[in-house]
Each structure stands twice: as structure tokens, then as C-alpha cells.
Amino acid sequence: DGGITQSPKYLFRKEGQNVTLSCEQNLNHDAMYWYRQDPGQGLRLIYYSQIVNDFQKGDIAEGYSVSREKKESFPLTVTSAQKNPTAFYLCASRPVGRNYGYTFGSGTRLTVV
Amino acid sequence: SQKIEQNSEALNIQEGKTATLTCNYTNYSPAYLQWYRQDPGRGPVFLLLIRENEKEKRKERLKVTFDTTLKQSLFHITASQPADSATYLCALEDGNKLVFGAGTILRVKS
Numbered sequence: 001d002g003g004i005t006q007s008p009k010y011l012f013r014k015e016g017q018n019v020t021l022s023c024e025q026n027l028n029h030d031a032m033y034w035y036r037q038d039p040g041q042g043l044r045l046i047y048y049s050q051i052v053n054d055f056q057k058g059d060i061a062e063g064y065s066v067s068r069e070k071k072e073s074f075p076l077t078v079t080s081a082q083k084n085p086t087a088f089y090l091c092a093s094r095p096v097g098r099n100y101g102y103t104f105g106s107g108t109r110l111t112v113v
Numbered sequence: 114s115q116k117i118e119q120n121s122e123a124l125n126i127q128e129g130k131t132a133t134l135t136c137n138y139t140n141y142s143p144a145y146l147q148w149y150r151q152d153p154g155r156g157p158v159f160l161l162l163i164r165e166n167e168k169e170k171r172k173e174r175l176k177v178t179f180d181t182t183l184k185q186s187l188f189h190i191t192a193s194q195p196a197d198s199a200t201y202l203c204a205l206e207d208g209n210k211l212v213f214g215a216g217t218i219l220r221v222k223s
Contacts, residue, residue: 045212058210
């Protein structure tokens with residue numbers, strides 16, 4: 001079955017540590033996205049990529065970094081510069097074109113300890 | 114400033130009734146709007162997309178309307194069931210990405 005796989009499901013980060021969240025899709029989708037969700041708030045866009053080796057900042061990119069070396073993979077690194085990283089992180093993909101819904105992964109819950 | 118507003122209070126309805134959820138927006142001119150369902154601890158699931166030149170879209174028990182003059186979309190679930198209980202998110206196209214509302218919690222009681 002095609003889909004998006006996010007791992008790990010739960011992640012704990014110590015202060016000052018960088019952590020990387022994995023996102024892999026086998027849907028042959030060109031575009032991929034990272035969103036952050038906090039309680040009572042809508043999804044906020046961190047980064048997105050429309051094509052391999054190219055990505056753009058979203059609304060809250062500070063303290064995060066991404067890479068898009070393969071079409072299937074779009075990992076997100078939460079750096080120590082992100083002061084409030086505790087949140088639910090969601091990865092999504094869709095074919096290029098504006099008339100498609102997003103397919104989301106099941107999310108990674110990151111907690112700072 | 115740009116804003117997407119959904120009912121912040123949960124909507125509680127009786128099984129079998131029609132649920133109506135509202136999405137209002139300001140300072141956007143979306144070419145299309147989407148609705149998603151999200152269950153606790155899970156990623157959102159795409160339900161429906163409606164374009165600016167479409168007034169209404171239906172899919173099984175779901176109906177979405179889109180009024181670009183009022184800047185509003187209504188999402189209806191007819192003959193609601195307890196299994197429809199979830200958070201429903203609306204999302205607007207903004208360039209090459211979607212902007213999401215905070216969602217409305219729907220609780221259907223049997």
C-alpha cells in the first residue's frame with residue numbers, strides 16, 4: 001500500500017540537542033511538506049519542497065532545517081536554536097498541481113526533557 | 114491580517130442529525146478550499162476539495178459549500194453517526210501551500 005511513513009512516533013530531546021524526524025513516501029508525489037501542530041492551534045507550515053534539491057521556508061522555519069536529496073524522503077531536523085520544540089509534527093505530500101488533497105503521515109510527537 | 118476561523122467550541126449533536134461546521138476567512142483569495150478529518154494523535158485525512166467556481170460539492174453523506182462573496186465555507190454531515198466524532202479542519206490554498214484553520218471538534222452522541 002502506498003503512503004507516508006513518519007518515524008519515530010515519539011521522540012524525546014534534551015536541551016541543546018539536535019534531532020531528526022524522518023518522513024518517507026512511496027506515492028511518487030513531487031511535493032512534500034512539514035507542519036507543526038500545537039494544542040488548540042491550526043497546523044503551521046515549517047518547510048516545503050516541490051522538487052528534489054529545492055525547498056522553501058514556511059511561516060515558522062526558524063530553528064528547523066530540511067533536505068530533499070531524494071523524491072521519497074524529506075527529513076526535518078529540529079535544531080537547538082528552536083526554543084520551544086515540544087509539539088506534534090506532521091509530514092504531508094501531494095502530486096504537483098493545486099487540485100489535490102494532501103496525504104499526511106501519522107505524525108511524530110516531540111517532547112523536550 | 115490573514116485569518117481562518119472555525120468554531121472554537123465543540124459541536125455536540127445527536128446521532129442521525131445533520132452537523133454543520135463553519136469556516137470563515139479574511140484577507141485570502143483562495144482558488145480552492147479543502148476539508149480534512151483528524152482523529153486524536155493521528156494525521157489529518159483529506160475529505161473534500163471545492164473550487165472557487167463551485168458552489169457545492171457532495172461525497173456520500175458529506176456536503177461542502179463555498180461562498181467567495183461571504184468568504185465562508187460550510188461543511189455538512191448528514192445522518193451523523195458516533196463514528197463521525199473527530200476534529201474537522203478547513204484549509205485554504207495560499208500559493209503553493211495550504212493554510213489550515215484550528216479545527217472544530219464534533220461529538221456525535223448516540
